[in-house]
Amino acid sequence: MTLVLRKSQDFKIWRKQQGQSKTLGFVPTMGALHSGHEELLKRARRENDLVALSIFVNPTQFNNASDLDKYPMTFEADLAMAEKNNVDVIFFPEYIEMYPDNYRYKVSENAYSNILDGAHRPGHFDGVLSVVMKLFNITSPSRAYFGEKDYQQLSLIKGMAESFFMDLEIIPVATVREEDGLAKSSRNVRLSESERQKAPHIFKAIKNSESAEEAAKILIEDGFKVDYVTDIENRRFVAAYLGEVRLIDNVEI
Ligand code: AMP
Numbered sequence: 001m002t003l004v005l006r007k008s009q010d011f012k013i014w015r016k017q018q019g020q021s022k023t024l025g026f027v028p029t030m031g032a033l034h035s036g037h038e039e040l041l042k043r044a045r046r047e048n049d050l051v052a053l054s055i056f057v058n059p060t061q062f063n064n065a066s067d068l069d070k071y072p073m074t075f076e077a078d079l080a081m082a083e084k085n086n087v088d089v090i091f092f093p094e095y096i097e098m099y100p101d102n103y104r105y106k107v108s109e110n111a112y113s114n115i116l117d118g119a120h121r122p123g124h125f126d127g128v129l130s131v132v133m134k135l136f137n138i139t140s141p142s143r144a145y146f147g148e149k150d151y152q153q154l155s156l157i158k159g160m161a162e163s164f165f166m167d168l169e170i171i172p173v174a175t176v177r178e179e180d181g182l183a184k185s186s187r188n189v190r191l192s193e194s195e196r197q198k199a200p201h202i203f204k205a206i207k208n209s210e211s212a213e214e215a216a217k218i219l220i221e222d223g224f225k226v227d228y229v230t231d232i233e234n235r236r237f238v239a240a241y242l243g244e245v246r247l248i249d250n251v252e253i
Pocket of ligand 1: 028029030031036037039040145146147148149150173174175176177183184185186
C-alpha cells in the first residue's frame with residue numbers, strides 16, 4: 001500500500017519512523033505520470049530500501065499562466081502507478097505547504113540557468129531549484145532521480161547539490177521515448193492528432209542533422225516555432241512549439 005502524505009511535518013515524522021539508516025530513493029514530479037516517470041521509480045526501487053514520489057505542480061517554475069492552467073492532473077492514475085511500482089509514500093503537498101513564505105526566499109544560479117531554456121523562460125530555474133531544495137529538505141533522500149529529458153535541469157540540480165554540500169546522490173536516467181522517437185512528456189496529451197504526427201520530427205531533426213542550424217531550418221520548414229537549437233559540448237538541445245505546446249529534447253552528438 002502506498003501512503004499519501006500532504007504535510008511536510010507528516011513526511012518528516014514518517015521518515016524518522018522508518019529509521020534514518022534506511023536509504024530513501026526520491027523521485028520528484030509534477031504528476032500526470034507516464035512511462036518516463038515510471039523508469040525513475042523502477043530505478044529508485046531497485047537501489048533503495050524506501051521509495052518516495054512527490055507530486056507538486058510548482059507554480060514558481062511556470063513563466064506562462066496558461067501553461068500552468070492547462071497542466072494535466074491525473075492523481076488517481078498516478079496513485080495506481082505508484083502502487084504498481086511499490087512506492088512507499090507519495091508526498092502531495094498544497095502550495096501553502098511548500099511556500100509558507102510566499103516565495104520570499106529562493107535559490108538561484110547565475111550562469112548556466114541563463115542560457116537555453118533559462119533564456120526563454122525567465123525565472124524558470126529559480127523556481128525549479130527552490131522547489132527541489134525544499135523537497136530535499138523535507139524528504140532527506142539518499143538518492144534523487146532525474147531524467148535526462150530535462151538535461152539542463154538535471155545539470156543545475158547536480159550543481160546545486162554540490163555547491164550546498166548536500167548529502168545525497170543525484171542519479172540521471174536516460175530519456176524514455178515513444179516508438180516513433182518522441183520523448184515522453186506530460187504535455188504530449190495536449191497535442192492535436194496532426195501535431196502528434198509531426199512531433200517526432202523534433203528528435204529526428206536534432207539526431208540526424210549535421211549542425212544545429214540545419215536542424216533549426218528543417219523544423220522551421222516543418223511548421224515548428226523554434227525557440228533554439230544549440231550545441232553545447234557533446235549535446236544538442238532543442239525547444240520548439242507545435243501550436244501552443246512547447247516541446248524540449250536533447251541528444252548526445
Ligand atoms: P516532470 O513531472 O515533467 O517535472 O518530470 C519529473 C521527472 O521525470 C524529471 O526528472 C524529468 O526529467 C523526468 N522525466 C520526464 N519525462 C521523462 C522521459 N521521457 N524520460 C525520462 N525521464 C523523464
